[in-house]
Amino acid sequence: MNKKEFKFRLYGHRGASAHLPENTLPAFERALADGANSLEIDVHPTADGHFVVAHDPDGQRMAGVAENIGTSTLDQVKRWNVAAGTGRADLGRHSVPSLAETLEAFPDVPMSIDLKPDEPGAVPPLLEVVARHNAEDRVTLASFSTRVVRTIRRLGYPGRTTLARSEVAVLRFLPGALAKLYVSGDAAHIPVEHSGIRLDGRRFIKRCRDLGLRVEYWVVDDPEEARRLLSRGATGIMSDDPARIAPVFDKLGTRNEE
Numbered sequence: 081m082n083k084k085e086f087k088f089r090l091y092g093h094r095g096a097s098a099h100l101p102e103n104t105l106p107a108f109e110r111a112l113a114d115g116a117n118s119l120e121i122d123v124h125p126t127a128d129g130h131f132v133v134a135h136d137p138d139g140q141r142m143a144g145v146a147e148n149i150g151t152s153t154l155d156q157v158k159r160w161n162v163a164a165g166t167g168r169a170d171l172g173r174h175s176v177p178s179l180a181e182t183l184e185a186f187p188d189v190p191m192s193i194d195l196k197p198d199e200p201g202a203v204p205p206l207l208e209v210v211a212r213h214n215a216e217d218r219v220t221l222a223s224f225s226t227r228v229v230r231t232i233r234r235l236g237y238p239g240r241t242t243l244a245r246s247e248v249a250v251l252r253f254l255p256g257a258l259a260k261l262y263v264s265g266d267a268a269h270i271p272v273e274h275s276g277i278r279l280d281g282r283r284f285i286k287r288c289r290d291l292g293l294r295v296e297y298w299v300v301d302d303p304e305e306a307r308r309l310l311s312r313g314a315t316g317i318m319s320d321d322p323a324r325i326a327p328v329f330d331k332l333g334t335r336n337e338e
Contacts (some may be wrong), residue, residue: 089316090329091192093299094135097230098321101142101162102220105185106299109132115326118190120269120298120318123179125202130154131179134162135196141165145279150197152177165200170234179206183213190218192269192296192318198225203232210239222269233264242265243293256287267294269318271324272309303328 092111094102100110102262108119126149134157139145143287158178163171177185179193210219216239221232226244229289233241243251243265250262269287272280280297289293296316300306306317306328319325 086315088109088310088329088332089118089190089296090116090325091118091120091296091298091316091318092322093120093318093320094122095119096320098301101166101171103135103176104162104174105177105182105237106174108182108186111322112186112189114321114323115329116319116322118192118195118316119186120192120214121179121182122194122196124196125205126147126157126197127151128153129205130319131206132157132176133179133182134176137196148313154266164326179209180213181259183215183219185194187213187215188218190220191215191268192220192222194222194224195228198221198223198228200225200227200231203228203235207232207235207237215239218267220267229265232258242269250277251291252284256290259287260291263291263293263300265293267296269296269298270296272300272305280312280314282312288311289315300325 093109096110096114097107100107105122121133123131124134125131133299138148139160142162142165144164145160149157157176160176161173162176163174210216222242223229226246229241229244247263248268248270270279285295294315296318297309297314298318299320300317301319301321301324303324304306306325310332316326
C-alpha cells in the first residue's frame, strides 16, 4: 500500500511556550512567527459554558491561583495572570484566552485541540464552538480519554480526530492487517516513548503511514531528534521552541497534503 502524502506540520506546543506563557495568544503568535505552521492547544470547560485554553485544571502552576477552571466562570479565569508562574517580571500580564478568541485570532491555522477533562458531556458544546467558527476542516480534536474520543466520533464530528491510547496500543502490538480493523482516527499524536515502550520505530511509523495516519511527536525541542523522526516518516513535530526546529523543516521542504 502506498503512503498517503501529507504536508509536514510544525506545531507550536502550547505556542512558543519556551519563551512566553503557554497557551496564550502572544505565545501562539510567537510560534507562528518562529516558523510553526500549526498550533497545539489544550482546553477546559468553565462553569458557565465556555472553553478556555489552558493545560491544567486549575490556576495554581501558571497563575498562583488555587481555583479550578471547572468551577469558575470565564470572567474569573480571565482575571488570572498566567505570567506569574514563569517568575519573569519582564513578561507583564498575560491572560487565559477563550477557545473562541483563539479560533478567531488564527482563522487559517491548523490546530490540534486537546480536551483535557475526561468528560464526554463536554464534547457537544466543544463541537458547537468549532462548528460556529467553521473550523472543522482545520481542527484535529484530541483527548487522552478513550471515551471522549469515541464520543467525538459518535457525534459525527466531520473533522479529524487523534487516535485514542487504546488505538495506539493496538497499532503498536497487533499485526497491521488486524490493527486496521480497530483504528478509526486520523492522526497519532504521541511521545517518542511511553512507559518504557518505544513509539518511534520505523516499523511502527510505517504501519501508521500505510493506514493513512498522520504521525506527530511531542514534545521535541532538539533539531537532531526532529530530523531523525521526520526521516523515519513522521509527518509532524510538536515543539515548545519552533524556532529551533523550523530550520529542519526548511531543509526538508513540504509535500502536498491530502
